[in-house]
Amino acid sequence: MMLLQVVTVMAAYLLASVLAFIPMGAMGIDLTAGPEAIPSFWLAMSVIASAIGGLLVAWAWLAREGRVRAVWDFSAPESWRTTLLWAGAGLIGTILLFSLGSIALEALGFPPPDASLILNAVTESPLMFAIWVSGVAIFAAGLGEELLWRGFLMDRLSRVAGLRGRWTLILIIQAVLFGLPHIYQGLGGVLLTGLIGLLFGVIRIMQKGNLWAVFIAHATYDTLAMTLVYTENAGWLGG
DSSP states (O other): OHHHHHHHHHHHHHHHHHHTTHHHHHTTOOGGGOGGGSOHHHHHHHHHHHHHHHHHHHHHHHHHHTOHHHHSOOSOOSOHHHHHHHHHHHHHHHHHHHHHHHHHHHHTTOOOOOOHHHHHHHTTOHHHHHHIIIIIIIIIIIIIIIIIIIIIIHHHHTTSTTTTTOHHHHHHHHHHHHHGGGGGGHHHHHHHHHHHHHHHHHHHHHTTTOOHHHHHHHHHHHHHHHHHHHHHHTTOSOO
16 A cells, blocks of 8 residues: 555656646647757746645545654754754755765766756746746755655655665665656766765654755755856856
8 A cells, every 4th residue: 555655646746747748738839849948937837746746645645544744744843953953964965965976977987967957947037046946946846855755755665564664775765766756867867866865864764754954955955056057147156
């Protein structure tokens, strides 16, 4: 049953993303021209829709068991100071993994992560920047992905026969499943995002299931990355 729940949530996550493109076909936009041809707004809507689709199905399963609050734990932590320290560790760890990891991948002959598809969309206009930061960095990625992967997925895996109490294996599985949807960034993106998923999973365990630290770290990193690219593209950095 737990595996069925995971599969249905992942299916809803992917299906909602695809369905978001239907209006583009009705508008005469050529979807066969490649992802680079997708307008920034609709690309953002696809990401947001995928989060909403996955969250709705996950919520339905959790509500059926009366475990929404227990699994999606955003209650006040025992110590905000400790939570913020873990969030800072997650943020710094993410920055180091992406920067040093990209160097290591290149040294090994692998392509580094390529997030240009998203970053180009972010820099299209001030409105698109606002939509991407609020709708994607904070909601779909920061909140949505942490609720789905560190919240729902880790809880479901911990209840699968053969995985109960085997937290190392649970961490690895959720990290792999977290990295795969980032295939648009290439193999490097999948590998490094998977490692970040591993880091966030550890933080979730250290916080006894509370999701504030991983949400703050995730949303902050994505917001900073988008802001840096936007300000650099606007010529606000480096004269």
